[in-house]
Amino acid sequence: MGIYEELKARGLIAQVTDEEQIRDLVNNGKATFYIGFDCTADSLHVGHFMALCLMKRLQMAGNKPIALIGGGTTMIGDPSGRNDMRKMLTKADIDHNAECFKRQMERFIDFGEGKAMMLNNADWLMKLNYIELLREVGACFSVNNMLRAKCYEQRMEKGLSFLEFNYMIMQSYDFYHMFQEYGCNMQFGGDDQWSNMLGGTELIRRKLGKDAQAMTITLLLNSEGKKMGKTASGAVWLDPNKTTPYDFYQYWRNVGDQDVLKCIRMLTFLPLEQIDEMDKWEGSQLNRAKEILAYELTALVHGEEEAKKAEESAKALFGAGGNNANMPTSTLTDADFENGNINVLSMLVATGLCPSRGEARRLVQQGGVTIDDVKVASIDESLARERFEGEGIIVRKGKKVFHRVKA
Numbered sequence: 001m002g003i004y005e006e007l008k009a010r011g012l013i014a015q016v017t018d019e020e021q022i023r024d025l026v027n028n029g030k031a032t033f034y035i036g037f038d039c040t041a042d043s044l045h046v047g048h049f050m051a052l053c054l055m056k057r058l059q060m061a062g063n064k065p066i067a068l069i070g071g072g073t074t075m076i077g078d079p080s081g082r083n084d085m086r087k088m089l090t091k092a093d094i095d096h097n098a099e100c101f102k103r104q105m106e107r108f109i110d111f112g113e114g115k116a117m118m119l120n121n122a123d124w125l126m127k128l129n130y131i132e133l134l135r136e137v138g139a140c141f142s143v144n145n146m147l148r149a150k151c152y153e154q155r156m157e158k159g160l161s162f163l164e165f166n167y168m169i170m171q172s173y174d175f176y177h178m179f180q181e182y183g184c185n186m187q188f189g190g191d192d193q194w195s196n197m198l199g200g201t202e203l204i205r206r207k208l209g210k211d212a213q214a215m216t217i218t219l220l221l222n223s224e225g226k227k228m229g230k231t232a233s234g235a236v237w238l239d240p241n242k243t244t245p246y247d248f249y250q251y252w253r254n255v256g257d258q259d260v261l262k263c264i265r266m267l268t269f270l271p272l273e274q275i276d277e278m279d280k281w282e283g284s285q286l287n288r289a290k291e292i293l294a295y296e297l298t299a300l301v302h303g304e305e306e307a308k309k310a311e312e313s314a315k316a317l318f319g320a321g322g323n324n325a326n327m328p329t330s331t332l333t334d335a336d337f338e339n340g341n342i343n344v345l346s347m348l349v350a351t352g353l354c355p356s357r358g359e360a361r362r363l364v365q366q367g368g369v370t371i372d373d374v375k376v377a378s379i380d381e382s383l384a385r386e387r388f389e390g391e392g393i394i395v396r397k398g399k400k401v402f403h404r405v406k407a
Contacts, residue, residue: 200212246309
């Protein structure tokens, strides 16, 4: 089975420009391909995870990846899938985020000599002359077609800035530039990027008279059709300082029964034959499937050691043996206490378990907080400092979020 057939069997392929040409390129190690990553935060998240895994799979099959850091395009902001304009970041913020991305990508992709490249589109986009760009590139784009593009669809009624309207041209220019300079003949991206990607292949065809290919990756959706990779408190990050390895493990351990086998197929590197056997699992076997999913993905992102620690902690908390020493832990300071006590709402906010006192109040009133297996009955409950000494207390938020709090 070639890599193209494997990607198809894993359900990763959404749309392609020319299936036969793409199959020939990737199956025979002839693809120099790129995926772009705009630096909108200081960490990659689960939404980027599928792209990184795809790059790893294709590199293992002999193809050459280009990880394109969007130092230039981030200054414009991708409107795809957005209801509002992205917050404009400073150049210093973007440069910092780009450095964070680089460190995380190196866990997945081999950037050794002749292996993969990491480029930053600020290196060429920031040097463009506006008049020349309009004449050389803008003339190749039809505004009528651009306005019909899916990436702008959601914004037409609420307002699309001219700044964001240029994003498609910038992304297309990236492909055109790398096609000439680095022999990049393919672009991969999320299914919401299809219009932008076609802009690049069309620009190459019109300017150079040559073919380039594009393929979109299936979006990771749950059984309700919602994007996976978000929790009530925000995105699931790949940076352990933003989402701990334990919380990362728990996110995947808690996916729905209808989603677990799809996630294993799309995200892990387990052999397809093994996954085909797991497709027959049902009932309690699905819990084992969730443990496998959580372990495999945590090991990919954070390493085997952290995956084992997270697994041990989860088993300890849910009564299956193991060691809960690796549970997420917060330590309160003297400033958090007033006359030797702390209100339960203040404690929930101080530990990051709730983003605000209002959210903490709602959670307590709904019976969603327990401390050392005792449900918190009142928003006025106070905890003495002595409770937090030694091993501290264990707070459970909802059914599945556990947190140790010390002082």
